[in-house]
Structures are given as structure tokens and as C-alpha cells.
Amino acid sequence: MGKEKFSITGHGACQEVGRSAFVVDFGEKFLLDYGVKLNVEEVQYPSEITEHVKAAIISHAHLDHSGLLPYFYKNSECLSFMTEATLQLADILWKDSIKIAEFEGLAPKYSKQEIERTHRYNFVVPYKKQVRLGHDLSLEFFDAGHILGSALTKISCREESFLYTGDFKVVETQLHLGADMDVGKVDYLMIESTYGDREQKDxxxxxxxxxxxxxxxxxxxxxxxxxxxxxxxxxxxxxxxxxxxxxxxxxxxxxxxxxxxxxxxxxxxxxxxxxxxxxxxxxxxxxxxxxxxxxxxxxxxxxxxxxxxxxxxxxxxxxxxxxxxxxxxxxxxxxxxxxxxxxxxxxxxxxxxxxxxxxxxxxxxxxFEFSAHPSQSEMIRAIKKWGPKEIFMVHGDKKVMEVFNKKIKDETGIKSTSVLLGKKIEF
Ligand SMILES: [Zn+2]
Ligand SMILES: [Zn+2]
The missing domain is CATH 3.40.50.10890 (Rossmann fold)
Known part of the structure; x- marks a missing residue:
């Protein structure tokens, strides 16, 4: 029997930065992040999630990753997983989004009741603690070094493992020590690409x-x-x-x-x-x-x-x-x-x-560049350390991803693909 197929479907942050949302399928489906994108004129949302997911997993509190979760809980009854700091910070941002929408005379996407509902279904997960997601499926968070509570998300399915970086930072910043890179075996890597085309200043x-x-x-x-x-x-x-x-x-x-x-x-x-x-x-x-x-x-x-x-x-x-x-x-x-x-x-x-x-x-x-995202070389170092079989790029502008894709091929020879909106990638 051949290997069971896994898949990723892009619902946002596909060749763009903002509204991160992906459905990953490891025999059971999970929603990875559910954020919004704030433009000059309007707020953009991820494409509709029509699949039934077993749980939602939020990498960190920034609105482009967590901002729409209470809306998801209008009609969902599954659990969500995130770190405690992420939940506390996201809660502040969610409540603030309602205030901003009301101030601008717009109808908020969700109400306080839905925020409360979101809390009811949430399960807080500390770093480096394996949580069972289902039969032969587990989740583990590692410090992503990006903001307080940010997590690298590792999903293990039998012998194989998948790592989603969310937003991460390898080197230390004024506030944080940098990501915990000791995540163990990684077969498949879904990586942010915000600065995949360049080095940042000292x-x-x-x-x-x-x-x-x-x-x-x-x-x-x-x-x-x-x-x-x-x-x-x-x-x-x-x-x-x-x-x-x-x-x-x-x-x-x-x-x-x-x-x-x-x-x-x-x-x-x-x-x-x-x-x-x-x-x-x-x-x-x-x-x-x-x-x-x-x-x-x-x-x-x-x-x-x-x-x-x-x-x-x-x-x-x-x-x-x-x-x-x-x-x-x-x-x-x-x-x-x-x-x-x-x-x-x-x-x-x-x-x-x-x-x-x-x-x-x-x-x-x-x-001024105080980025909490990795430079190209930091990401290449991370890829070499983790050594995945295949890479999926998300959370980056299209042109940036083209440069990053070439760099990954030249430096590591590992196959990498951009996750596209509404498209499913099987692996
Ligand atoms: Zn972020
Ligand atoms: Zn982001």
C-alpha cells in the first residue's frame, strides 16, 4: 500500500502577506491560522472554509493569523489550540477589532458573545508538550521567537511530521531569544517567506x-x-x-x-x-x-x-x-x-x-528595519537544519517567493512550492 496522501489547501496568505488560513489534511483536517488582511480601503478575509475541520490551531496573536477566529466559532464546535499568551493577546485584539469596526460605522464580523464562545472551545497548549489530536496524530508547539506566545507548529502523523513556522525569527531580537530550533524530525515544512528575497540590515x-x-x-x-x-x-x-x-x-x-x-x-x-x-x-x-x-x-x-x-x-x-x-x-x-x-x-x-x-x-x-521575521539566510539555515523532503511557501509577496524558491533550490536542492489560493497540494 502506498503512503496515505496528506494535503494543504490555501485559503489566504497565498502569494501575499495577510489573512493566513490553511486547511491541512492528515487523514483528519485542521485549520491552521485564521486571520484578516488590513488594506487601505477594506479588510480582506480568507476564502470560506467549507470543509469540516477537527480543530483550529493558531500560531500567534497577530491579526493576520488570529483575527477571524471568533467568526469561525459562529458555526463551529471544534477545539482550538494555541499558547496561553497567544490567547490573552488575541483576546485584546479581537475586542479592539469590534470597537474599531463600530467606530468606523461598519458591522463587526463577530460579537463579544462569539469571542466568549471562542474561549470556551480553546485549549491552551504550552511549548514542548505533545497533545493528541486524533488517532496517530499529535501536535507540539515550539517557541517561534516572533512575538510573545508565537509558536512553530509541529504535527506528527505516525512516522511522518509536518512543521508550520507561522511567523518566526531565528536570531535574537530586543525582546526575544529567537526560535527554539530543536524541533526534531521534519518531513514537510510550511514556511513563511516575508523576507525570502533579502538580508535585513544589522x-x-x-x-x-x-x-x-x-x-x-x-x-x-x-x-x-x-x-x-x-x-x-x-x-x-x-x-x-x-x-x-x-x-x-x-x-x-x-x-x-x-x-x-x-x-x-x-x-x-x-x-x-x-x-x-x-x-x-x-x-x-x-x-x-x-x-x-x-x-x-x-x-x-x-x-x-x-x-x-x-x-x-x-x-x-x-x-x-x-x-x-x-x-x-x-x-x-x-x-x-x-x-x-x-x-x-x-x-x-x-x-x-x-x-x-x-x-x-x-x-x-x-x-527602519526591526523585523521579527527571518532574513533569507536565516531561513536557509533553518531549512538546512530541519532537512525536510518538501517545502511549501506561504506568507510572502509573489515576487519575493520567486526569489526565495530559486534560493532554496540552489542552496539545498529541496523541492519547494508556493501554496495557492483555493488550490490543494497533495504530498
Ligand atoms: Zn506575526
Ligand atoms: Zn504574519
């Missing part, structure tokens, strides 16, 4: 350039605006800024407090928990209109969500600085296609917060 040099730019912006009499992702990047940026002892007040406007509490609850998952706590306690937390007015009274540093400037409190500050040549926008994360941040980098324009029309900005702007 982190320490980038941090210094960033802090110097922030400082000189304030000295010029402007505001240093730092759009950040609510989870991971905001804590990291604050940690970096506070270690450089800059001579200016740092304001933080976003979901920071609740998220920071989750960080404080998991000191074992953070590289320097004491340092982080000190940094987070040293910033001024902005609340409401009055807090914002205070932050904009005299030049300073404003760290605010969202990271790609698609909504979030950062919009309030953009209004003020968009035409101020002394001020500068410091982008600090990946800017997905179709987001205002990407528009700024590509064309020097962003949608005017008042009119919504794309407008050339009069302030300065620059992108």
Missing part, C-alpha cells in the same frame, strides 16, 4: 540610526511619530528608545497597557523582563482626547498603533504632522501592499485623515 546599527533620527526630529522642533504594531513592535520600540536615554518625553498611544500586562505575566518568555518592565513603566500612556492634546503640545516622541497606519490612534497625530517639515514618520515594521504605510514608502503619499484622499506628505519619513 539590528544594532539600525537601532542606533532610528534613535538618532528620533532625537534629531525632536531637536528640530518636530514630532517623531513611530507607528507600531500593538503587539511586539510597540514593546520593543519603547524598550529600545528607553535604553538610548533620549532627551524627550515618550508618549504611547494604543492598546499598550493591557498588552504590557500580558508581557509582565510571562517573564519567562521575554529576554530581559526587568528591563522591559522598567522601559514600559517609564513612558507616558496617552488616554483620550486630552492625553493626545498634551502629547501634541510640545515636540516629543509618539509611539502609536497601527503599524501600517491603517486606522488606530496614530491617525490623530498624522493630521498634525502630515505637512510639518520638522516632523518625521518612522516606520518600523513590514508594510503590506495596499496599506497607507506602503503607499508612503512607494509614492510619498498617504490618505489625508480628514478627506481620505491620497496626498503628498510635507513631513519627513523613513523606514
Amino acid at each position: 539590528r544594532k546599527l539600525e537601532e542606533r540610526a532610528f534613535c538618532e533620527s528620533v532625537q534629531s526630529t525632536v531637536e528640530r522642533g518636530g514630532w517623531a511619530i513611530v507607528p507600531v504594531l500593538a503587539i511586539g513592535r510597540s514593546q520593543e520600540v519603547i524598550d529600545i528608545l528607553s535604553k538610548y536615554n533620549l532627551d524627550a518625553p515618550i508618549y504611547f498611544d494604543g492598546m499598550g497597557k493591557a498588552v504590557s500586562e500580558v508581557y509582565f505575566q510571562h517573564p519567562d518568555l521575554v529576554k530581559d523582563p526587568k528591563g522591559l518592565k522598567k522601559a514600559l513603566n517609564s513612558v507616558e500612556w496617552v488616554q483620550g482626547r486630552q492625553g493626545r492634546a498634551k502629547a501634541m503640545k510640545s515636540p516629543g516622541i509618539i509611539v502609536s498603533t497601527s503599524g501600517m497606519m491603517k486606522g488606530g490612534p496614530v491617525i490623530n497625530y498624522l493630521k498634525k504632522v502630515i505637512n510639518d517639515p520638522r516632523s518625521k514618520i518612522h516606520l518600523t515594521s513590514y508594510q503590506a501592499e495596499g496599506t497607507p504605510g506602503r503607499m508612503l514608502l512607494d509614492n510619498g503619499k498617504i490618505p489625508n485623515p480628514d478627506t481620505g484622499l491620497a496626498e503628498k506628505v510635507g513631513c519627513r519619513y523613513e523606514k
Whole structure:
């Protein structure tokens, strides 16, 4: 008898970054991630999951991986698996998505009741603990080094094993030690490809350039605006800024407090928990209109969500600085296609917060790379270590994946394929 066929069906994050969703079949079907994609105009969702799945597995809390899970629980009664930190952080983001939708006058995709339902079906799984998924099937999470609670997901089926990286980071960052690479045998690898076409700049040099730019912006009499992702990047940026002892007040406007509490609850998952706590306690937390007015009274540093400037409190500050040549926008994360941040980098324009029309900005702007994703060489090293028989690429722009695909072939000779939307790959 030949080997039983496994398969992956792409429902999102196929030749794009955002709305991760895959159904994997190992005799029983599982949903791997269920996220959304935030564009300039709209939110994009994964294609409909019509298959019956036995469980949902969420790699980490970022909205492009977890954002639609409560919607899934409108009609599902299966279990979901994720780490405790992922559940705590995702819960904050889910509740916030409802608020944002209501604020924008849109119908939220799910309600608080569905978030509660999601909690009821959730099963929290620590790192390095095997959980039985079914007959001859088990799940194990390993620290992915990407954000708090992020996991590499290993599914073992009899003698064979499949690893889904989710978003991961091999080398250490300001906050985390890097992924736990000792995952054992890997036959099939589904790998993110965000930066599959390039090497990132040296982190320490980038941090210094960033802090110097922030400082000189304030000295010029402007505001240093730092759009950040609510989870991971905001804590990291604050940690970096506070270690450089800059001579200016740092304001933080976003979901920071609740998220920071989750960080404080998991000191074992953070590289320097004491340092982080000190940094987070040293910033001024902005609340409401009055807090914002205070932050904009005299030049300073404003760290605010969202990271790609698609909504979030950062919009309030953009209004003020968009035409101020002394001020500068410091982008600090990946800017997905179709987001205002990407528009700024590509064309020097962003949608005017008042009119919504794309407008050339009069302030300065620059992108700094503090990526929580691996460089091409980090990924090639990971692939060589794990030595899979076959590789499936997800979570990357099409052009990036073409370059990455060639590099994988040249360096390792392992067969690699892009997972495509609505297409099933058997292996
Ligand atoms: Zn992520
Ligand atoms: Zn992602």
C-alpha cells in the first residue's frame, strides 16, 4: 500500500502577506491560522472554509493569523489550540477589532458573545508538550521567537511530521531569544517567506540610526511619530528608545497597557523582563482626547498603533504632522501592499485623515528595519537544519517567493512550492 496522501489547501496568505488560513489534511483536517488582511480601503478575509475541520490551531496573536477566529466559532464546535499568551493577546485584539469596526460605522464580523464562545472551545497548549489530536496524530508547539506566545507548529502523523513556522525569527531580537530550533524530525515544512528575497540590515546599527533620527526630529522642533504594531513592535520600540536615554518625553498611544500586562505575566518568555518592565513603566500612556492634546503640545516622541497606519490612534497625530517639515514618520515594521504605510514608502503619499484622499506628505519619513521575521539566510539555515523532503511557501509577496524558491533550490536542492489560493497540494 502506498503512503496515505496528506494535503494543504490555501485559503489566504497565498502569494501575499495577510489573512493566513490553511486547511491541512492528515487523514483528519485542521485549520491552521485564521486571520484578516488590513488594506487601505477594506479588510480582506480568507476564502470560506467549507470543509469540516477537527480543530483550529493558531500560531500567534497577530491579526493576520488570529483575527477571524471568533467568526469561525459562529458555526463551529471544534477545539482550538494555541499558547496561553497567544490567547490573552488575541483576546485584546479581537475586542479592539469590534470597537474599531463600530467606530468606523461598519458591522463587526463577530460579537463579544462569539469571542466568549471562542474561549470556551480553546485549549491552551504550552511549548514542548505533545497533545493528541486524533488517532496517530499529535501536535507540539515550539517557541517561534516572533512575538510573545508565537509558536512553530509541529504535527506528527505516525512516522511522518509536518512543521508550520507561522511567523518566526531565528536570531535574537530586543525582546526575544529567537526560535527554539530543536524541533526534531521534519518531513514537510510550511514556511513563511516575508523576507525570502533579502538580508535585513544589522539590528544594532539600525537601532542606533532610528534613535538618532528620533532625537534629531525632536531637536528640530518636530514630532517623531513611530507607528507600531500593538503587539511586539510597540514593546520593543519603547524598550529600545528607553535604553538610548533620549532627551524627550515618550508618549504611547494604543492598546499598550493591557498588552504590557500580558508581557509582565510571562517573564519567562521575554529576554530581559526587568528591563522591559522598567522601559514600559517609564513612558507616558496617552488616554483620550486630552492625553493626545498634551502629547501634541510640545515636540516629543509618539509611539502609536497601527503599524501600517491603517486606522488606530496614530491617525490623530498624522493630521498634525502630515505637512510639518520638522516632523518625521518612522516606520518600523513590514508594510503590506495596499496599506497607507506602503503607499508612503512607494509614492510619498498617504490618505489625508480628514478627506481620505491620497496626498503628498510635507513631513519627513523613513523606514527602519526591526523585523521579527527571518532574513533569507536565516531561513536557509533553518531549512538546512530541519532537512525536510518538501517545502511549501506561504506568507510572502509573489515576487519575493520567486526569489526565495530559486534560493532554496540552489542552496539545498529541496523541492519547494508556493501554496495557492483555493488550490490543494497533495504530498
Ligand atoms: Zn506575526
Ligand atoms: Zn504574519
